[in-house]
Amino acid sequence: MANKLQRRHLSILFLAKNLRKFWLNLHLMLALSVGFVFVIFGLTGSFNIFYYELNELGLPAIKQSSQDLRSLDDVMQTVKTANPQRNGGWAIVLPGYLSDYLWIEYPKPEETQDELFAPLEILVNPYTSEIIDQHFWGQTLFSLIYELHADFMMGKIGKEVGEQAFKVVCFFGVFLFISCLSGLYLWWPLTGKFKQALSIKPDASRERYYFDLHKITGFYSSVLLLILAFTGFAFSYKDYVTPLVSVFSSIEKDHLKNPPLKSEVLDSVSPISIAQAVAIADQVFPGAELRGVNTPDGKEGVYMVAKRQAGEANRKRPRSKVWIDQYSGAVLAVQDPNQFTAGETFMNILWPLHDGQILGLTGRILWCLVGFAPLILYVTGILRWLQKRRVADKKLAKERRLG
Structure with missing residues (x-):
């Protein structure tokens, strides 16, 4: 009986050792093959979190005067006068x-x-309607950084190439997810000494310092890195994520997409103004903060007014939307996040989860800092690997001399 127990114990130890070796090799393989890509995603993602603020660096400060903000109709008149050749719809994102x-x-x-993806971006002083800056996406440093993060800048080569590159970028989320899970498995202290596993040994050698720094950086950043990996994957592979979420809560097909709507063209009727469209949306979502307006794209186009209700995770581009006929002012469709199922709510917060908006400024700062974790993990991991290789090479050389 004792021999059986001993053999079983040895078998478990053997399996555990081989399992650990498997995860160690997998973790190392991912680090050596795609680890540097994670570094690029992390650093560019940190910049992207503050995309709007960084693009406004160096521009004249907005001096709020006692006068009211200029009406959006006046602002768009200024913009259209400066761009008379552009007759399609415009997207307005409000400050604040x-x-x-x-x-x-x-x-x-x-x-x-x-x-x-390369829209024309125009920055306008909301108090004076003055155009302060005008550029195409990809012609500023920070939009190039953003595009590097999104599709390796392949979108500039062509739409089809960019779409495929975007899918590849999103699929890297799988590799990051596996890397994080394998790292957590390897970090787990079998001896139960969690305090030691969560700290840097004082007065340690340089090699031990790198090893401890790698461990604690990986542990403390792991939750957010797993979130970033999953949400990044989901952006391009929702067809795989949605069925999984639907097991727990229903998701109406295309519910989170813009509906295909048209205005009923009335030649004898002038289109309503932006102010009128906003007033109609105010009746649908009274008291909600106005965050954006899309103007009609052509004669059959519709207004889309975006407002933010209290508690919405996406603060810049919220989901409380109203689509309005540009002639009659009729409400054609409404999207209300408060009416979403749990599954739809989960899919709706993927973006705020990815850029930290879900926790406001605190979340954005935290997400930005975590963006530097892949760099620390990559450098310390490579240094640890090289150190182990040097030890192994010395051992092999010694064995050859003795042999």
């Missing part, structure tokens, strides 16, 4: 969160029509 300026985008300019 992440930015001091009005951000006005023309989604599909002719100059960049061959690129995956």
Whole structure:
């Protein structure tokens, strides 16, 4: 009986040793093959969290005067006068969160029509309607950093190439997820000495310092890195994520997409103003904060007014939306996050989870700091690997001399 127990104990130890060796090799393989890509994603992601603020660096400070903000109709008149050749719809993002300026985008300019995503971005002083800056996406340093993060800048080559690159970038979330899980498994102290596993040994050698720094950085950043990996994967592979979430809560197909709507063209009727469209949306979501307006794209286009109700996780581009006929002012569709199922709510917060908006400024700062974790993990991991290789090489050389 004692021999059986002993053999079983030895078998368990053997399996545990081999399992640990498997995860160690997998963790090392991912680090050596795609670890540097994680570094790029982490650093660029940290910049992207403050995309609006960074793009406004160096621009004149907005001096709030006693006068009211200029009406959006006046602002758009200024913008259209400066861009008379652009007759399509415009997207207006209001200041007050992440930015001091009005951000006005023309989604599909002719100059960049061959690129995956390259809208014209115009920054307007909300108090004077003065255009302060105007550029195409990808022509500023921070938009290039953003595009590097999103599709390795392949979107500039062409739409199809950019779409495939975006899918590849999102799929890297799988590798990051596995790397984090394997790292946690390897970190877990079998001796139960968690305090030692969560600290840097004082007066340790340089090699031990790198090892401890790798462990604690991996542990403390692991939860957020797992969230970033999952949400990043989900952006391009929702068809795989949605069925899984639907097991727990229903998700209406295409519920989170913009509905295909058209205005009923009335030649004898002038389109309503932006102010009128906003007033109609105010009746649907009274008291909610106005965050954005999309103007009609062509004669059959519709207004889309975005407002933020209390508690919405996405503060810059919220989901409380109203689509309005540009002639009659009729409400054509409404999207209300308070009416979402639990599954739809989960899918809706993927973006605020990815950029830290879900926790406001505190979350954004924390997410930004975690973006540097892959760099620390990569450098300390490589140094640890090289140190172990040097030890192994010395041992092998010694054995050869003795042999």
